[in-house]
Amino acid sequence: MAFLPVTPHEVRELGRDTPDFVYVFGDAYVDHPSFGPAIISRVLQRDGFTVAMLPQPDWRTTDDFKKFGKPRLGFLVSGGNLDSMVAHYTAAKKRRGEDFYSPGCKAGLRPDRATIVYCNRIREAYGDIPIVIGGMEASLRRFAHYDYWDDRVRRSILVDSRADLLSYGMGEKSIARIAELLDRGIPVKKIRDVRGTVWLGKRGDAIHFPTAAGEDEGAQPIGYDYDTLKTDKRAYARAFAMQYKNNDSVSGKAIVEYYDERMLVANPPMPPLEREELDAVYALPFERTYHPMYESVGGVPAITEVKFSITHNRGCFGGCNFCALAFHQGRAVRSRSIESCVAEAKAIAAMPDFKGYIHDVGGPTANFRHPACEKQKKSGVCADKRCLFPKPCPNLRADHAEYIELLRAIEAVPGVKKVFIRSGIRFDYLLADKDDSFFKKLVTDHVSGQLKVAPEHCSPNVLAKMGKPDVTVYNAFCEKYFRLSKAAGKNQFLVPYLMSSHPGSTLDDALTLALYMKENGIRPEQVQDYYPTPGTASTVMYYTGLDPFTMKAVYTPTDYGEKKLQRALLQWHRAENRAIIREGLAKAGRSADADRLLGGKPHSTAKPPQKSAASAAKKAPAAPAKSAKPAAKNPPKRKEGWAKPKAKSKGKR
16 A cells, blocks of 8 residues: 555554544645645654544544544644635635645635634544644744734634644654654643744743754743734734744744733744755655545646656745745755756656656746855844845855756656746846856756746835835846847747735836836736735735834735726736726826826727737747647646836836
């Protein structure tokens, strides 16, 4: 039996009446290293523990939770690869009709706030049994947090779930240590010194936790009272900044929150897995697909994007304010060895349905391969500085040499015809590299007709709130991308991601972006409305109206009508948006700007003509992305037309 047991019979086949752990999670069971439950369960299996998998149990009764009997050591609980509320609802708080992490893409197979609900059912079934929660939902909600769906500050998920321990971040080391202590008979309530975990005690309990430098935290915890956080927005913003600055395994300190007479303690982060440790994790015997019990209903769609892809790194020093990576994986980048990635490529090439195309060699950011600078290895990431924003740090090590070596090694694997890069490329980091070798190789060998990039906006005001570089950097990247593509004999395109209604975005900013797009022939079929999710600085701005790092006021569009108008402006070319734009700008006294954007004919519904690929290529070169030929068997891409931005434009109106 290659998959871990999913039935009591399979547990007994392993020679056990009950498992050591029952792992409850909100996704379908996919045994692939892109899925958290797969990694954690395989790590525990490697260490000699028996783990029974309980994916998407019926939470309406305790029956499924009693399926394996009472586990010897306890329950592990995760909401899944996504926060359950994000999985269920759009940015407009509308219920999603599909769930790509569920069999057959069927929605409704997990509850809202899945981690809390699952833990409550376990308590009903077994009372005071050890429960350890983890995954994205637990990690990003480990402190008191603003919840977009309730529109209030909720308590830590450890408090609301009534679990015993919370494992945050990438949990391989944490869960291995917790399992070891439980196996030795240590009561779960006494496990308080494991890095990367959060525990709940009594107010006044001593905190003796050594820092990486060997100093004792002693009786000097830093933190806030929940009663203050839920009512004082300035205190909430300051608390987030404190949490963000201490989310480093080298310099981070323990943080506390007080809940009446209880004290929640977040221990400093666990150090990231170093190269040899990452290699060992990815060498575990993953089946690399979903459990066969889902075959009859069409499988699990989420496997499509990752089945023929390789994750070579972890962590991200990009520092985008709307991204939760800094709060989950952290800003300290680590990567796997070339040999480890090649071994995975060989395993992929041996799969019966592999057609020769590696869809991605990437990660959180594809072209990060090592820590941003040598200082980070010894002193940790800078608490008050960013590696790339507002400009690349003078200490930044911008070097793609090893990434080139990695790509070439995978290309040489027998059976591999082509290697693509589909993860996002950090274009400012790419430009910081004085050697063009990787840029040339990227456009020559690794673009499947179009490349994903994320300028997000063009307004300096909005970009500053996002933690993104000025649009002039993006324009310089575009100019070089198209120039190198032309030199390589390639007619290739860009797929820039853009976001509407991010904190800081006024109507002026949205109009600036719309005019920039019109000037440069950008006509997106899809745009992203800003989504306030747990664990990001942008969410703090959305809720408090303050930048948590500067404590300066930030304008945030929250009115439904204004958000609808800002979104329509990003898709100004669509006939159905013309009336919304004209009416909205007229109310704002901006009818002349509507004429600039849409032309002087009010109420016109004629769709702007699309340029042919040939004529666009002469100018940019650029063309609608749908004319590109993606690699065979690649998952379908969005059809969007992106012209090359003019280098002289700075996004000014």
